[in-house]
Amino acid sequence: MAGARDDFDIARVAALAGLELAPADAARLHAQLASIVGYVGQLQDADTSGGAPGQADQPAADALRPDDVLASLPADAVLMNAPDATADPPLVRVPRVMLR
């Protein structure tokens, strides 16, 4: 098993993931994730030079379908679960976008 790695920048990754971590949580998660990243780092030693012998990442069936307009959920059903919404017009409401 590979050892813990120190190239796991928890602050950068949290920002990319849209998460705000408290310092204590960040330290704990950094230790855990550095260990896991070290473990999965063993993949880098695997010999894949022969090229991919299969298509394991391909969908099981042809994903294309006719470009037809199909029914979708009505607006009230879509907005039923919204944390903040207006019925007329049917919109979700969010805090200001242009603040910082």
Next chain:
Amino acid sequence: MSGEALTAAGIRAAFVNGEATASAICRAALDCIAERNGPLGAVLRVDEARAMARAAALDRAAGTSGAGPLAAVPVLVKDNICVEGGVTTAGSRLLERFVAPYTATAVERLERSGAIVVGKTNCDEFAMGSSNEHSAFGPARNPWDLSRTPGGSSGGSAAAVAARMAPLALGSDTGGSVRQPAGFCGCVGLRPTYGRVSRYGLVAFSSSLDQIGPIALTVRDAAAALGAMAGLDPRDATTSDAPVPDWAGAMTGDVRGCRLGVPARLLDGIDDGVRAAFGAALEVLHSRGALIRDVSLEHASLAIAVYYVLATAEASSNLARYDGVRYGYRAAGAADLRGMIERTRTEGFGPEATRRILLGTFVLSAGHYDAYYAKAQRVRALVAADFADAFRDVDVIALPTSPTPAFRLGELVDDPLSMYLADVFTVGASLARLPALSVPCGFTPAGLPVGLQLAGRPFDESTILRVAEAYERDTAFWRVAPSGA
């Protein structure tokens, strides 16, 4: 009631023969859940009104048309699968108040076959976990030993079936989340071939791996549920148009000449009780005429690493949708949109989901994508090729479902890497998109269930069901119920 009467087949027979009404069967299931669920935490909620209305409709239609293959059978559904009008939490605070606007295809098809959905089961948050300890609503417990985990992430479904609250439950299996809890709880758990069952209405975790599968008391019941759910669904583009065979008819009990491959090299270091039960299971199948052969899965030791790169990468993408805008929890008090999204996600996700989102974001990030994500995709292909090579010489690959019996609650929860390593025998079939099942194969000296895992060629569920059902005829460990059930 005991034995066959508690199976889906037995319940259907009682209904069809006029020995019990669907309403009485449904009432008994609801009462059983009310009586037994408290210490187990397996069922998050029941929908009594919906279930009893459905049962009454079945009673009204009795005798007027052919009874479906699951007529009057109570079914529990993992809480990451949508049932219209009911809450679907996926084990997360983020979705605590989410009301499903539609029903999953798998559930719709079960109901069309006569099944009655009676409630929703506990699971690890967004199906991420191997112990059910990562549910926002508390852990489920193993009915064989309440100090132990039922496994995960479909732990509630397995615990409920083992405790005879319902003969059948749905789970989802990404890296083993149907098979491992089934093994830990002494149930049958079936992961279908990728593309066999629609995921429409399943809360997405890892889209190249997720599959819905049944957890049941017997192999025949699992096959009946699979038969009801399988087949092309225009609402899930990954479903296959492969024909759906007659799985019941395939279960002949005849395994003469069937070649079972055992990757013996992978068995080093497993629990002694698991090893003994697995060895005894192979002897039973050998005595029925199956041939046991050694197979080499050269890249199997890399499967855990591949899985935790690819599954977390896909999770980080799928879980980006939880931003507090369109549905789910929204944090209060943020001054701007970006702050609201970050606060919502930070407060909403539990520890394991947070860990996996961070890992997945890392392996997809600039500077690391090629070394981790792209590399893992290439090694995934090697893992799949190993299975394809092995299936040139054998018909089924047999392994214990897990290297240990159910571990204690709290034992691994703070050691995520060790928890991940416990998936060592299940992730391979997931990565290779193969059908695989776990069938009870005995108990450890401490009385904990052990599962026998059988994996087959793509879309060849028939062979693994035939072998498992033949094994079940000679052993019938499913008849042994935990105390209180």
